[in-house]
Amino acid sequence: MARFIFITGGVVSSLGKGLMAASLAALLQARGYKVRIRKLDPYLNVDPGTMSPYQHGEVYVTDDGAETDLDLGHYERFTGVPARQSDNITTGRIYRDIIAKERRGDYLGATVQVVPHVTNAIKDFIGSDIDPDLDFMICEVGGTVGDIESLPFIEAIRQFRNERGRFDAISIHTTLVPYIAAAGELKTKPTQHSVRELTSLGIQPEIIVCRCEHPLPDNERAKIALFCNVRKEAVIPALDAKSIYAVPAQYHAAGLDAEVLRAFGIENAPAPNMARWDDVMDRLANPEGEVTIGVVGKYVVLPDAYKSLTEALVHGGMANRVKVNIKWLDAELFEHPEAEVAATLEPCHGILVPGGFGERGSEGKIAAVEFARTRNVPYFGICLGMQMACIEGARNTAGLAKAGTTEFGQTEEPVVGLITEWMTAEGLQKREAGGDLGGTMRLGAYDAKLTGNSHVASVYGGTDISERHRHRYEVNAHYKDALEQGGLVFSGMSPDGQLPEIVERPDHPWFIGVQFHPELKSKPFDPHPLFASFIEAAVKQSRLV
Template sequence: MARYIFITGGVVSSLGKGLMAASLAALLQARGYRVRIRKFDPYLNVDPGTMSPYQHGEVYVTDDGAETDLDLGHYERFTGVSARQADNITSGRIYRDIIAKERRGDYLGATVQVIPHVTDAIKDFAQAETEDLDFVLCEIGGTVGDIEGLPFIEALRQLHNELDRDQSCFVHVTLVPYIAAAGELKTKPTQHSVRELTGLGIQPDILLCRCEKPLPESERAKIAQFCNVRKEAVIPALDASSIYSVPLQYHAEGLDSEVLRHFGLTAPSPDLARWDDIVDRYQNPEGEVTIGVVGKYVGLQDAYKSLNEALVHGGMANRVKVNIRWIDAEIFEQDDAGIASQLEPMHGILVPGGFGERGSEGKIAAVRFARERKVPFFGICLGMQMACIEGARNTAGIAAASSTEFGPTTEPVVGIITEWMSAEGLQQRGAESDLGGTMRLGAYDAKLAGNSHVATIYGTTEISERHRHRYEVNGAYRERLEGGGLVFSGMSPDGLLPEIVERPDHPWFVGVQFHPELKSKPFDPHPLFAGFVAAAVEQSRLV
């Protein structure tokens, strides 16, 4: 029987509900329970796929090709449980499906309403595919009181009443701000937030109180009294030095114990050796390296959330601290002389994924610098395409090499992909297809050349990685590119789509069409990131 933990947030956004859900799931998992985490997003977009990273951060892609909220990345990184399409729902998707049913006549002429049709759809989503689970954690996006979130709150209220008494628990994440002028922590915002939630028919069972100063026992008792919860169920959540220390911190404060007490469960103490090792590797590095990330969305780190964490994981694998220098690719288009001054201090250069022409020439310039100066280079998705265009122009003699993504070109080294094979069969797209969900999305297999650098890194010649892109390197240019020293070391199983390129004459130069950062975890760093950081460590010894 699956038990449900419903997680809501109050007072302000960005309190870390997703990190809290991931940490609690990891603690329950460490006690031997089977867990899965789901995210309810109230916005009207069908999915985040067409949203600007500046609006919503990165788009996280699952093995089954869903474009989802970045919190699903936290869920995977903390639990190792692969997320799937069924783990993220939006208001837009719910309303789209309901309207489609209404148009087909599925409701037999009934008036379609928020209650029961929308709330029933939300409840169905929460309970789908849960037969083999012990706990299902459901995070509600936004803040209690947001108008778009009301159907989700109502659906969970109904579901709580429909489940057995010991089958659901409400955890409310709130803020206890510190007022420096008064020298006090203030509990009133939490009281108001809980009052708002109870006014919607939900009494929280546990309060997770985010605060930047220790929460005195007197204030903890006050919150418990005014919010109608046990004092032990008021869990302080102080700011942490690292997100990877949060599970240990929450365990020390008794969060997982209080959850089990609520459900009337007893379980062995959690095995937290994995997390002790992660924190030790993070807090006690034996060196450091600096990686320059030359991208388009560097003004918001959430736009590259998984990439940031994967580099940290690569550092953990090598017991070094990774300092990330975010560099706007456009500055290299405005000042050629600035390329060397910006990139010479770097021990490694990474060009990440992205869309559109803006900053592309700056990324190509960064690739050229890395190639000529023998600095470890890692190109991901668009970064691999920029590496191919740079190689075509500067080592293969194709001066007009470009991508059709940037406009008409006589030398389309990169072009839009119109058809490919997936697990579901032949997929076809056109240049005029909708932007949302029309890319090569999800996990695809690739075969690596047995004598390649990447085969050594992976320790195998068959891999599966997650994709999210609309354009591909044109295989018709393979012979000329390889003549210029850029080897196609990974291909799709049918041999048609380039997946990985590398330069054998370079200390570490790898470009991949997929997004390896999406599969990296602190307890299982992705081999490409571990290898890239290892190469950066070697580079640091040369400079």
């Protein structure tokens, strides 16, 4: 039977609960246990699919088509366990389902209340879809203890812990221990107050993780332990790390995984095998060169908007033992008449145009594609980046000067258009222009067939692939012949041959556009082949300049 670990945060947000959850899962995996991680988000959106990247960062997509919190990306990258629809819940989804039941009369006239109906729904989610051989289920609660919106989740966890018993469910609370420079001291009062708040809601944490900028002295650990009613060894310092991939080893050295096992009463657990993480850190710490990748996007002022992309580029660097320097470039800068596109992009050894929505910056992305094509610089287009590559090719090599996308309005040559229908495992899916935005895209993993003699087939080492999608618009296959005559080859298609998945230029050193999001499946110990190949091409480019 699975044991449950609940992770909450206090004092301030952005303390790294998700990273801690992922690191703990990796450490338990290293000891031979089977682990899964879930995220409970208190916001009222049904999912983050309609939220601006500036509000919430990237939307992480699972194989089964769920639009989820970006922390699930950390979970997958650190554990290699594919996330599922059942691994992320929001207040919005819970209330939507409860109200639907109430309207149907499922509650038989009862007054529907936060307790027990909302809390029961949360508990049902926590305990659902659990594999029989799972050892640990880690549940991270978004937000900060004391927030109004998180109260039903905290109450549900209190009930769940009480129902499951002392050795089946524990709590880890993450807090901040700030350093006051004027006093030259770390202050433990915020942690004490945060734990007191959590305890007042009925949850006594077994372990306290303290984020701090300076080492936490033994006397301060002892003070926190005394006032927060835990063992001193259960007060775990969490200092900033040079890389997120150094965090598992750092938490292991601080005793986090040992304390978790002790809290469950588990003795004689296997020692962790850290070889995987030792290799990852060796590749990060000892690069044999470096490359610069220009990422031309529209959300570049907020790195979390491209979190998986950033990490996938780092993974590609690991595969080639090089450091990847990312040069974030706002696509709008290339749309001004005085824009110096060449001067800005010439220092880059590779150019990547990521996914996105909306017209802003699109012409700047097309300018970046043209530079990469004409200068023989490795180019990687993802989702919208592939579509912009097709529009650039249509305009400049296929003779379709008025090529465009219907995403931005009516166009004489709709090289990119709205997908109105596509096949899924559940059958034919249909969408209409002007319909709801939430959950109405081509989402999740879909198969593709690659041309046998193509560049991408050699990169993947085969012709059958499955990748994750998140898009409403698709390159119009009616323009396939015209684009291919201009040198842009369609080397990957959906199994039914209707939807273009990959384009490439055989006469270019490395020019690939993909409709899907390969960054979502890349891991530090298993870099995605497209990113590994792209960085390899960038290394070759660096030797030419």
